[in-house]
Amino acid sequence: MDVMPRKTTQASPVSTRLADHAALIGGFDSLEILSDLGGLSVEETQDITAIYARRSPTRKDRDEVSIDNQLTNGLEWCVQHGRTRVVLYIDQDRSASNPAKPREAFKRLMADIEEGKLKEVVCRSDERFLRSPIERELSINLLVGAEMPVCYTHDAYNDLTTSGGRMQARIKAAVNRQEVERLAERRNLSELERVKRGMAATTPAPFGLAHTKDRSTYVHVTEEAKVINEAVDYLIDIEGSTLAEVARRWNGAGITNRQGRPWRWRAVKDALLNPAMVGRRAYQRHTYLYDTKTKPVESWKAETTPGNWEPVIDPGRYETLKLMLTATRQAVGNAARHLGAGVYECGVGAEHKPLRSRVGTQKGEKIRYYGCHGDRCEKVHTHVKADVVDEYVVAQLKVYLRDPAQFDAFNAANADQTAKAVAEPAHAAAARQRGVLEARRAELAEAYAVGKISLSILVDAEERITKELADIATTDLPVSSIEREEIPWTVIEEQWDDLEISAKKKALKRVFPTIRVFPALAQSQGRGKFYTPPVEHWVHLYDHMGRLLPILDGDEDLNETRLAQITHAAKCGVEIPGAAAMLAGLQADTDTPEALAVA
Incomplete structure (x- = not known):
C-alpha cells in the first residue's frame, strides 16, 4: 500500500x-x-x-x-x-x-x-x-x-x-x-459470446449510437450521426483540417461527449475511429488484475468482428480517414502553425532530426526560435531565430517560383555537383501510404498465424488493402526532376501570403526537400556587440538531387558563398557531402587561399 x-x-x-x-x-x-x-x-x-x-x-x-x-x-x-x-x-x-x-x-x-x-x-x-x-x-x-x-x-x-x-x-x-477473478472470468466468457453473435458491447454506447432496450444492438442517434459524417467529410476533403477544429465546432454547437464534458481532439479521434462506426465490434481480452496481461490498445487497433447494427460512416471513407489520422501529422491533432517546424533539419546532429518551434524571451520580448532542444538530438545543437530563417528560405523559394530560368538551372542534372540523393522523391506520400498498408498486411498475417483473428477477417482485410494499394500504384513512380508544369508555381508565388501554412510547407518541400540549419555562431566584437554571419552561410538549401544551393556557375560571389558555407559547417564539426570536390573546383577561382586552408 x-x-x-x-x-x-x-x-x-x-x-x-x-x-x-x-x-x-x-x-x-x-x-x-x-x-x-x-x-x-x-x-x-x-x-x-x-x-x-x-x-x-x-x-x-x-x-x-x-x-x-x-x-x-x-x-x-x-x-x-x-x-x-x-x-x-x-x-x-x-x-x-x-x-x-x-x-x-x-x-x-x-x-x-x-x-x-x-x-x-x-x-x-x-x-x-x-x-x-x-x-x-x-x-x-x-x-x-x-x-x-x-x-x-x-x-x-x-x-x-x-x-x-x-x-x-x-x-x-x-x-x-x-x-473477483471468478466474476471477471464469468463476465469475459459472457462478453466473448456476445462478440461471436455480433451483439453490442454492454459498456456505454459510443458517440453516434445508442443501445436498444434489451442492449443487444445499437441504433443511430440521428443528430450525432449527422455531425460525425460532417466531421469525416471535413477531415478528408478540406486541406489543413484538424481534429482540434472538429472539437471546437462540436463544443460551439453545444455537443458534449458521453460523460457530458466538452470535446478534446483526442476524444474526437477516438470517437471517429471507433470500429462501431462501421458496424464492427472490437474485442480485447485484457484485465487489470495482473500486470503481465496484455493492456488494452486503441479500439481501431483491436481485433474486430462484424456487428449486428448499421454503419454510421461509409466503410470506404472510414478506411481513408483511418489512414489519414494514424499516418500523418493529424494524428496529434494540431494544425501546422510554423513554416519550418518539422521541415528544417538540425545541421549538426548525426541523424539530422527535424527542428521544433519554441518561444523564448529576449529583453522582455517574446521571440520564436527553431531548435533541436536536446529532445530529438543527443544534445542541444541549434537554437536560431525563426523569423530570420523563414524570411531567407521564403525569399529563395520565391526566386525559383518567379523565375523559370533560375528554376530550370537549379533543377538541371549535374553529376559533378551531385553528392548523393538526400531528398524525398515526389511520390513520397504514396510511398508512405504503401508502407502503412504493407505493415498492416503483415500484422494481419501474423495475427492470423497465432489465432488472434479468423480467416474471414483476414480475407476481408486483405481485399481492402489490395484495393487501396491498387489505387495508389499509379503514383508510385520514381522521378528524377521536378517539372515546373506539375504545380501552378506562379499562382503559388502570387498568393503566397494567403496560403494555409500546410500548403506553404508542401510547396517548400517540393522545391527544397532538404533544409539544414546550423548554429549561427555569433561572435563578440566587444562592448556588448556581436557579429552574426549572413544567414545563407548557416542555412543550407538542397534540391531533390542532394545539391547544395547556390548552383555554382563561375560567379565569384557564389564561389565565396559556397566557401563560407563549407567553412561554417566545418566550424560546427560537420563536413558537407562532396565538400572536397567543391573545394577543388574553387581552388582555381578564389582569391582567398587562406580561407580555403581553414575550410
Missing part, C-alpha cells in the same frame, strides 16, 4: 461531501460527524471512530443506496457502542482490485492511521475494506503497528493482535480475490 501524507486539510469533493448524505446524517443527532481530520492534532483525534464505505463502479441506477446503506450500518454501530465522534471516508465508484484507479479516501485513511490518529475503523464487511492479498499484507503491518482495530458491522472480526486472527484476515483476502 502506498501511504501518502496529507497535503491539505480540505475534504475531497468526490469522497467526503457531507451534503450528499445530509438526510441520512440528520438522523444521528447524538453523533458529531466530521468530513475529515483537517486541523486536528493527534491528541484531539484519539476518541474519533473512522467509518469507511466504498461502492464499486456500476451503473448508478443499479446501486444508488449502497453508500447510504453502509454509512447507516456504521453510524448505528457507533451509537450502539457509545461512540460520539465520527469521521467519514467514502470512495465512490472505486474498485478495490484496480491499482490504476487508486482509492483516494482509503489512502487518506491509511495516512491518518500512520500519523497515529483515530481510535478505530468501522466498515460493513471485509470485502468492502480490502480485496487484494498484497494490500492485506501491507495493511496488517500498518494496523498492527498502530494497534488499530478494524470492526465490521456485517462480518466476522479479525483480531490482528494474534497469529490466528492475522491468518483469518489473510484467508479472507485470498477468498475475496478469488471472487
Whole structure:
C-alpha cells in the first residue's frame, strides 16, 4: 500500500461531501460527524471512530443506496457502542482490485492511521475494506503497528493482535480475490459470446449510437450521426483540417461527449475511429488484475468482428480517414502553425532530426526560435531565430517560383555537383501510404498465424488493402526532376501570403526537400556587440538531387558563398557531402587561399 501524507486539510469533493448524505446524517443527532481530520492534532483525534464505505463502479441506477446503506450500518454501530465522534471516508465508484484507479479516501485513511490518529475503523464487511492479498499484507503491518482495530458491522472480526486472527484476515483476502477473478472470468466468457453473435458491447454506447432496450444492438442517434459524417467529410476533403477544429465546432454547437464534458481532439479521434462506426465490434481480452496481461490498445487497433447494427460512416471513407489520422501529422491533432517546424533539419546532429518551434524571451520580448532542444538530438545543437530563417528560405523559394530560368538551372542534372540523393522523391506520400498498408498486411498475417483473428477477417482485410494499394500504384513512380508544369508555381508565388501554412510547407518541400540549419555562431566584437554571419552561410538549401544551393556557375560571389558555407559547417564539426570536390573546383577561382586552408 502506498501511504501518502496529507497535503491539505480540505475534504475531497468526490469522497467526503457531507451534503450528499445530509438526510441520512440528520438522523444521528447524538453523533458529531466530521468530513475529515483537517486541523486536528493527534491528541484531539484519539476518541474519533473512522467509518469507511466504498461502492464499486456500476451503473448508478443499479446501486444508488449502497453508500447510504453502509454509512447507516456504521453510524448505528457507533451509537450502539457509545461512540460520539465520527469521521467519514467514502470512495465512490472505486474498485478495490484496480491499482490504476487508486482509492483516494482509503489512502487518506491509511495516512491518518500512520500519523497515529483515530481510535478505530468501522466498515460493513471485509470485502468492502480490502480485496487484494498484497494490500492485506501491507495493511496488517500498518494496523498492527498502530494497534488499530478494524470492526465490521456485517462480518466476522479479525483480531490482528494474534497469529490466528492475522491468518483469518489473510484467508479472507485470498477468498475475496478469488471472487473477483471468478466474476471477471464469468463476465469475459459472457462478453466473448456476445462478440461471436455480433451483439453490442454492454459498456456505454459510443458517440453516434445508442443501445436498444434489451442492449443487444445499437441504433443511430440521428443528430450525432449527422455531425460525425460532417466531421469525416471535413477531415478528408478540406486541406489543413484538424481534429482540434472538429472539437471546437462540436463544443460551439453545444455537443458534449458521453460523460457530458466538452470535446478534446483526442476524444474526437477516438470517437471517429471507433470500429462501431462501421458496424464492427472490437474485442480485447485484457484485465487489470495482473500486470503481465496484455493492456488494452486503441479500439481501431483491436481485433474486430462484424456487428449486428448499421454503419454510421461509409466503410470506404472510414478506411481513408483511418489512414489519414494514424499516418500523418493529424494524428496529434494540431494544425501546422510554423513554416519550418518539422521541415528544417538540425545541421549538426548525426541523424539530422527535424527542428521544433519554441518561444523564448529576449529583453522582455517574446521571440520564436527553431531548435533541436536536446529532445530529438543527443544534445542541444541549434537554437536560431525563426523569423530570420523563414524570411531567407521564403525569399529563395520565391526566386525559383518567379523565375523559370533560375528554376530550370537549379533543377538541371549535374553529376559533378551531385553528392548523393538526400531528398524525398515526389511520390513520397504514396510511398508512405504503401508502407502503412504493407505493415498492416503483415500484422494481419501474423495475427492470423497465432489465432488472434479468423480467416474471414483476414480475407476481408486483405481485399481492402489490395484495393487501396491498387489505387495508389499509379503514383508510385520514381522521378528524377521536378517539372515546373506539375504545380501552378506562379499562382503559388502570387498568393503566397494567403496560403494555409500546410500548403506553404508542401510547396517548400517540393522545391527544397532538404533544409539544414546550423548554429549561427555569433561572435563578440566587444562592448556588448556581436557579429552574426549572413544567414545563407548557416542555412543550407538542397534540391531533390542532394545539391547544395547556390548552383555554382563561375560567379565569384557564389564561389565565396559556397566557401563560407563549407567553412561554417566545418566550424560546427560537420563536413558537407562532396565538400572536397567543391573545394577543388574553387581552388582555381578564389582569391582567398587562406580561407580555403581553414575550410
